[in-house]
Amino acid sequence: MTGSTTGYIGIDVGTSVxxxxxxxxxxxxLAVESRPVGLAIHxxxxxxxxxxxxGAVREVLDALGSDGVAFAGLTGQGDGVWLVDAAGRPVRKAISWMDGRAHELVDAWLASGVFETVYRRTGSAMFPGCPGPVLAWLDRHEPAALDAATTALYCKDMVFQRLTGVRATDVSDASMPFLDPMTRAYAPDVVAALGLAHRAPLLAPVSDPVATAELPSGLRISNGPYDLPASALGAGVTRPGDGLLIVGTCLAALVATERLDLDGEPAGLHISTDRPGHWLRAMPAMVGTAALDWVLTTTGVRHTEVDALLAATPPGANGVRVLPYFAPSGERAPFVEPRLRAEFTGVSLETTPADLIRAVCEGIGFAARHCLEAAGLTGTLALCGGGTRSPAWMRLFADVLGRPVRIVEGEVGARGAVLAAARRFGTELDEAAWTAPTAVVEPDPARAAYYAKAYEDHLNRLAEARTRARA
Incomplete structure (x- = not known):
């Protein structure tokens, strides 16, 4: 980015890009730079x-340049554990939020009541890839790695420390699972309940408001929030009751709220935001575009063919149904079921690739509706993420959800990171203009009525599958 015009940079450190x-x-x-990053899955x-x-972060920043840039905002994937030493260097490879090795610990905590105790205290329902279970797993199986580490960071915090030397996290990342949502500080009793009191020094200081620093180039940068709340901010989801659905690798449903409700089924989390007394009720499901990618790869269909295939088969996919829980670690929202797996029913020799693709798209839509209802959606709904590149799928979402959807395209997380940084640096930006939707998709009344009944069938089949998963 060159020239004298003042501008801003948002950095989004995603799971794969x-x-x-x-x-x-x-x-x-004005410009976007991206670099793929790998995942080692085994x-x-x-x-x-x-x-x-x-290295990918440095490359995209160097490619954009800093001439004429007022400041940068940093965001990135949440959860997982990124162990570093005092210099911010890796102690071992980062354990992703997608990791499933700690599922037995989560199972044990579910059975013993520790899981529910933590939820009732923090509003965060743990899953195998979140820091509590991962740190406990490392403490049992790789204690030397924890002994060698100075800090157990989240993704964006690792990048921030490498860029600036500052060791810090923010209230949004810390929300899972150690933060007291009222005091906005770590809850020592929660750390102790997970058997990690002796590892408490590894937790990064919570900077509230978010930490800022200056790079050697003179560019000011702020650290946070992480990608879910950054995307909510970038999509203009700030009024209580309004919601955001991120159709990405993870299908994340978020609803803005000023009410901390720790009753009901322990699932999802309450993400603290930059405003005390304001949270995002989040249901970040493990299901998402990764499920569609798997079906596309298995059937040999390209992404560019999805819209045509969705038009080639009717609602209901000629009887094919999919419970789209493909993640190795099961599901985490709007319920926690580490052993739940995907199921296809109604498949025959007459089933076409179009049927399979529509069925998985419908299944993901039903999962989204389940998450949004559990999160308490009452207002408007915005959609963002890679899935929005398919107009036919967005129409399907509007029909399945039975409501208009605001499509917010582009780099929504990076946009939210800039808006968060602007608030931190005291710069006034027109947030309404920054977050305006690119389109609004209305549901078709007849299809919406059909899907309302199909959704009830989905919930019944899901209940049966959860019972089998626990057997």
């Missing part, structure tokens, strides 16, 4: 090379 986007003062995207473990991730 690192991006940096440059914006002008009115929120228009026998339920999912790890990432921190040097590769950090």
């Amino acid at each position: 690192v991006k940096a986007a440059a914006f002008d003062p009115d929120g228009r995207t 026998d339920g473990s999912v790890e990432q090379d921190m040097d590769e991730v950090y």
